Amino acid sequence: VLFRSAAADDAVDALIAEASQSRLAYEIVESLTTEVGPRLAGTEAEARARDWAVAELTRLGFDDVRVEEYTMPVWERGPLEVEILSPYPQRLVATALGGSASTPAGGVEGELAYFASFADLQAAPASGLEGKIVYVDDSMTRTQTGEGYGPAVAKRGSAWSEAQERGAVAVIIRSVGTDSHRVPHTGGMRFTDTRPGIAAVAVSAPDADQLRRIAARGETMRVRVASTTSWRDEGVSGNVIAEVRGREAPDEIVLIGAHLDSWDLGTGAIDDGSGVAIVVAAAKLIADMPQPPRRTVRVVLFGAEEVGIFGAKAYATAHEDELSDHIIAAESDFGADRIWRLRSRVGSGALDEMDALAMTVAGLGVVRGGNGAGGAPDVTPLAEAGVPILEPDQNGWDYFDLHHTPDDTFDKIDPEALAQNVAVYAALIYQIANGDVDFRAEAVAEDE
Numbered sequence: 001v002l003f004r005s006a007a008a009d010d011a012v013d014a015l016i017a018e019a020s021q022s023r024l025a026y027e028i029v030e031s032l033t034t035e036v037g038p039r040l041a042g043t044e045a046e047a048r049a050r051d052w053a054v055a056e057l058t059r060l061g062f063d064d065v066r067v068e069e070y071t072m073p074v075w076e077r078g079p080l081e082v083e084i085l086s087p088y089p090q091r092l093v094a095t096a097l098g099g100s101a102s103t104p105a106g107g108v109e110g111e112l113a114y115f116a117s118f119a120d121l122q123a124a125p126a127s128g129l130e131g132k133i134v135y136v137d138d139s140m141t142r143t144q145t146g147e148g149y150g151p152a153v154a155k156r157g158s159a160w161s162e163a164q165e166r167g168a169v170a171v172i173i174r175s176v177g178t179d180s181h182r183v184p185h186t187g188g189m190r191f192t193d194t195r196p197g198i199a200a201v202a203v204s205a206p207d208a209d210q211l212r213r214i215a216a217r218g219e220t221m222r223v224r225v226a227s228t229t230s231w232r233d234e235g236v237s238g239n240v241i242a243e244v245r246g247r248e249a250p251d252e253i254v255l256i257g258a259h260l261d262s263w264d265l266g267t268g269a270i271d272d273g274s275g276v277a278i279v280v281a282a283a284k285l286i287a288d289m290p291q292p293p294r295r296t297v298r299v300v301l302f303g304a305e306e307v308g309i310f311g312a313k314a315y316a317t318a319h320e321d322e323l324s325d326h327i328i329a330a331e332s333d334f335g336a337d338r339i340w341r342l343r344s345r346v347g348s349g350a351l352d353e354m355d356a357l358a359m360t361v362a363g364l365g366v367v368r369g370g371n372g373a374g375g376a377p378d379v380t381p382l383a384e385a386g387v388p389i390l391e392p393d394q395n396g397w398d399y400f401d402l403h404h405t406p407d408d409t410f411d412k413i414d415p416e417a418l419a420q421n422v423a424v425y426a427a428l429i430y431q432i433a434n435g436d437v438d439f440r441a442e443a444v445a446e447d448e
């Protein structure tokens with residue numbers, strides 16, 4: 001097996017030891033969240049994040065630091081008011097969902113139509129909600145893997161269209177999150193060409209509980225939503241790319257990425273400043289090895305992930321001709337907690353190599369998962385193009401307490417957990433880049 005030898009094992013052990021006590025990732029995410037802060041896709045703040053990234057990657061000595069720009073539609077939020085008018089008048093803590101329409105001046109008022117679940121809304125008759133404001137409850141399930149997010153995102157993504165089709169004038173959802181704090185969770189809505197025509201907002205969990213309790217009393221509620229948002233058609237965004245040039249096979253690319261944009265409410269510390277810090281620090285530690293790896297390690301800091309993976313799509317298009325030389329791709333985009341499992345999507349002929357690779361990080365608390373990984377959002381276009389995927393899974397137990405809220409800030413990051421991520425990435429990526437395993441290989445049937 002190519003990448004296994006006593007000398008290679010010693011090099012990996014030394015790299016793990018170095019990464020485990022490195023503060024580099026912690027310093028990087030501190031710098032990004034402090035000096036740039038929130039960085040919504042397509043805004044001047046995201047452009048400042050690109051400038052920050054170019055300066056940081058250049059300072060760290062990476063090869064060929066560059067920005068690849070693309071244009072995209074840009075949505076921004078303005079002032080928002082959500083309130084119960086009757087029977088118990090009070091303001092609610094809420095945030096507009098990405099893509100939400102503005103309400104007419106002064107807002108919209110209407111009777112609240114309560115749906116316990118998104119499935120109930122989908123099953124509602126085609127009419128009967130005219131002039132009403134729809135509320136969709138549904139709590140998200142907390143899990144280590146984050147699998148409660150899928151069903152919750154279906155609600156966030158499409159409650160607007162189900163409500164709008166039935167004549168509703170606005171839609172309110174319980175925030176997609178697992179916390180019990182008075183912070184709302186924003187996030188993108190699902191649409192292609194036709195933008196949402198009504199306002200769509202998420203209320204915090206305690207405010208959602210309030211609506212649930214009033215609804216349970218059987219009382220008719222009237223609510224008001226006043227939201228101002230805006231669209232700009234031709235915004236500029238971009239991917240920031242840097243490399244550790246391979247010494248023998250520089251055209252063979254081992255890609256590690258994260259996304260540079262964030263939602264605008266917090267400072268994007270766990271989503272995805274931590275991912276940026278993890279992959280940049282891991283690549284820097286590899287660059288500082290006594291000898292560069294055989295293959296090129298390419299760091300891609302994707303733009304505009306949150307609003308529809310515009311950066312990932314632009315990357316896959318711009319690099320279409322060299323995707324067959326992409327050996328494997330991984331993205332860190334699930335917070336800052338420890339990695340506990342390694343999944344993959346590689347050819348059957350490379351499974352033994354992948355299992356052996358996983359064993360080299362077992363001492364960091366990582367177990368081998370299955371070979372059905374889809375990859376984090378920004379590598380999905382690469383996976384669809386046949387690029388093998390490496391997916392180190394972080395513990396997501398607490399991730400959705402903070403995700404897309406004003407509370408996604410630097411103080412939530414544990415430097416030791418962050419360093420464990422760097423150690424896992426550095427060890428795995430170094431071995432892949434320093435070897436010559438073809439992760440697309442399919443097993444060859446043995447002759448009888």
Ligand SMILES: [Zn+2]
Nearest residue numbers: 259271272333
């Ligand atoms: Zn993210």
